[in-house]
Amino acid sequence: MKALLNQGGLFGVLKQLPMKVLAGPLLIIMILSMMILPLPPFILDVLFTFNIALSVMVLLVSMFSERPLDFAAFPAVLLFTTLLRLSLNVASTRVVLMHGHEGGDAAGKVIEAFGQFLVGGNFAVGLVVFLILVIINFMVITKGAGRIAEVGARFMLDSMPGKQMAIDADLNAGLIGEDDAKRRRAEVSQESDFYGSMDGASKFVRGDAMAGLVIMAVNILGGLMIGLLQYHMAFADAARTYVLLAIGDGLVAQIPALVISTAAGVTVSRVNTEQDVGEQMISQLFVNPKVLWLAAGVLGLLGLVPGMPNLVFLMFTALLGGLAWWLTRTSEQRLVETQEQQTVPTAPEAPEASWDDVSLVDTLGLEVGHRLIPLVDSRQKGELLGRIKSVRKKFAQDVGFLPPVVHIRDNLELGANSYRVTLKGAEVGRAEAWPGRWLAIDPGQVSGQLDGSPTQDPAFGLPALWIDAEQRERAQVYGYTVVDASTVIATHLNQLLHRHAAEMLGRHEVKRLLDKLAKDSDDKSLIEDVIPKTLSLVAFTRILQQLLNEDVSIRDLRTLLDTLAEYAPHQQDPMELVAMVRVALGRAITEQWFAGQETLHVIGLAPSLENVLTQAMSGNGALEPGLAETLMTQTEDALHRHDASGEPPVMVVHHSLRPLLARFLRQRLHHLVVMSQAEIPDDRILRITTEVGGAP
Missing domain, CATH: 1.10.8.540 (FHIPEP family, domain 3)
Incomplete structure (x- = not known):
């Protein structure tokens, strides 16, 4: 700081400070100054004009924002604009009461214009207009926006655990990296903070509307008393002067307040899409020709009724009818162009076969039905290609080698929503996915029921439902893990890659x-x-x-x-x-399944069963059919009990038994891991919590 002072004095220091750091403190000082210091009429005109311009800018920013978080500063802006309007009311009240007897422009040209031009100099009309604006702002806009903000904050808070689980699921499946997970967690936290702030900030607007009504009443009564008692004006002159000034002052504050309230309503009532509010309204209101034809017909019938304003009704009938005709013609042209593109040209004479006709088998392939093609089409913003790249990268980092490139192609023989994964030309997995819908997976602890199409998670076999997008937030609140169609396919592919890693x-x-x-x-x-x-x-x-x-x-x-x-x-x-x-590799294997755990809760063999298996190994090295079936059944039951406790599916056996049991048990229980006692590091405590062949 001393060096900065030596270079250019205090002005040099201020010049090198960023203005955005000083914007907040300067604005607060300016607001406090307006409440304390008397302002000349010209400065009031400038500040009232700035208030109107600021409110219009806030409304336009809220209209053009595609997501609520694009205008995350709105709660703070709402607070500052409310304080600015109230400070202007205080400053203008001081000027009106001190200099109102001097004439209509004593409080500035802006207040005079709102009091004279907008209501024609009629204070009765001005009172009615002001009260109507207050009622609209207080009873309609701010009340509705406040209710939406309250409900939005509640649902956002309830849905946070489900969103966090979805982020963790994508991270564990390798669909996103650690940086993307941190960014998405920060967005969830910011959304929660935003809706909570909007719930509180909406109260500022309601209080501002009530304050405007009280300030206007104080201005009228105070002005009449000052005019009659201090300046000895006639009652009619005092009423005309001070009431018009109070009305102008009230209108110049309530109109920006109404604009800000509308911006708050737009911000909290919008739906998260890639379009702003204007694009949403245009693309959804004026897109269906049938609606426009029916609306034109209703207005045409009303226009033919005697006594109705026929010209206006028939003009709108022609306008809506013309728009409906244009939309119908445009859709027909698009249909013809699509049919022409799908027309198969006449096949030329087949050439002789050559070595180019020999098609080698793809090591790894993904075949999709025709409704899943948009998921793998980058021109239609398909996300599946990017997620498959992330799956391959995550697999290479975890397993230790790069899997083959996934060759994707459409297959008309599959169902419209079906897909299958092939390995060296053979199918290793098949399932269905529904673009535009969400898969709600039941992890076992959901708190409510949903309407949807029952199915199973193709990756892990958990019960699930395909639900519409409108039920997504409700499903997250109930505790479901909700993923889209691209994530379903990518997670299934990731699970198949790990299962068939040896074959690749x-x-x-x-x-x-x-x-x-x-x-x-x-x-x-x-x-x-x-x-x-x-x-x-x-x-x-x-x-x-x-x-x-x-x-x-x-x-x-x-x-x-x-x-x-x-x-x-x-x-x-x-x-x-x-x-x-x-x-x-025992320490790495143990850390893979028991990361950071000192005590290992595992599945073990009962001593009697372990002796029987050891004797069988010492004989011909094979299990008798009856013993093999009993071992498989008891292990499957023990694995179910162990999974219910939330522990990793790891069985620890004697070193000599591990190869036999691993080869035999994993034929049916693919996710079971069989480790030997020799693989457990000495600094870990082994505890058998589930026993095979013992008491359940």
């Missing part, structure tokens, strides 16, 4: 991983000690595929190669090598 990993992908490790670590000796010196690339690929089959990330290639370099020269059995690698 081939020698080409493994070679790319090894090249990346050699490039990043600049240490090729570790790789050469294992591949091809100890293991072939094919054998190494089989080990990675087995790890992926068991939901183990292969990101830590260095630890994986270190382990194989130590044990592979003495052990060639791939399953034994996988078991050793899992022990080396």
Whole structure:
């Protein structure tokens, strides 16, 4: 600060301060000054004109905003404009009562114009007009806007948990990044703050309307008393002078107040779309030719009734009829153009077959019905392509390799709303999605019922409903997780990618991983000690595929190669090598399922069942059919009980039993994770909360 003062004095300091920092304090000082200091009539004219211009600007900004948060400063603006009008009322009241006897322009040209021109100098008409404006502002606009703001604040607060769950679901599914999640959480918080502020700020407008009525009554009574008692004016002259000035003062304050109240109503009553209020009204009122034809017919009939203003009614009949005819003709032309574009041209003579006709199978494909095409069409603002890119990026970060590109194409043999995911030409998943509707997923703790089409979440099999957009906020309030059609497909694809990760990993992908490790670590000796010196690339690929089959990330290639370099020269059995690698990766596997938890609540085997399985393993290494079915049934029951407690679906068994049980149980229970006791780090506490083969 001392350096700034030395450079240019106080003026230099003020010049370098940003004006937007000083705008608020200067405005408050100006408002307080108007209440305390007497103002000349010319300054009052300038401030009244500024008040009118500011109210018009606020109305226009609210009209052109597409979302309420685009005008998040509106509650504060509402407070400042209300204080500005009240301070102007105080300043004008002082001038009217002190100098009103000098003539109609004693309080400025603006008050005189509103008192003379707008009501024709008739104070009775002025009183009626002023009261009507107050009633409209107080009883209609501000009351309705206040009620909408109150209900909006309540519903916004109730829907916050559901919106937060939807953001967390998108983040966990990899559809959005951490930055996008933070931004969306901030928007939810800002919406809640905005509607809460609007609920309180609407009370300022109602109080302003009542204050205007009281101030006008005080001006009339005070002016009459001053004119009669202090300046000895005749009653008629005093009434004409002071009543007209009070009316002008009231009107010049109430008209901007009415405009601001309208802006508040527009802001809180709008629906979140990509259009402003004007575009919404035009695109929804004047879009249906049938409505315009019927309206023109009704006005035409009224125009033919004797005694009615025929010219005006028939003029509007012609206007609406012409607009309806133009809309009808435009829609017909669009239909003809669409049919012409869909007309299939005559097929030319088929050429000879060539190698170009050979179509290779796509590793990963997504086929959609014709109603889902807009979701994958960027020209129609389809969001699915971007979400699929996010899913692939998240998969690569979590699992450790880049999945194949998803080839998307339409399939007319599918249902209109159906889609299917293919892997190497074979179908691995199929479901339905409804564009324009929302999937309300029941996580198990909803508090109300909705109207919709029952279905199941294709990714996790949870009960769900396809609901209309109007029920979205209600569903979030009830505790449903609400997602759109693009998110449904992307989440389903993400789940299928993790389930079939091993099938997507081939020698080409493994070679790319090894090249990346050699490039990043600049240490090729570790790789050469294992591949091809100890293991072939094919054998190494089989080990990675087995790890992926068991939901183990292969990101830590260095630890994986270190382990194989130590044990592979003495052990060639791939399953034994996988078991050793899992022990080396035990801390990462444990952290994947029990992040930050010191005590691990898991599923375990009853001692009697564990002895039976150990004896079976020591014999021929296979399970008897009866024992296998009993084990599968009891494990499935235990997994249901364990899932109900909210714990990860992890079973911990003896190290020698893990490969057999993992291979056998995951045939039906895909989401079950089987770990060995040797994989649990020593600093974690293992606690068996659900037992297989014991008492339920």
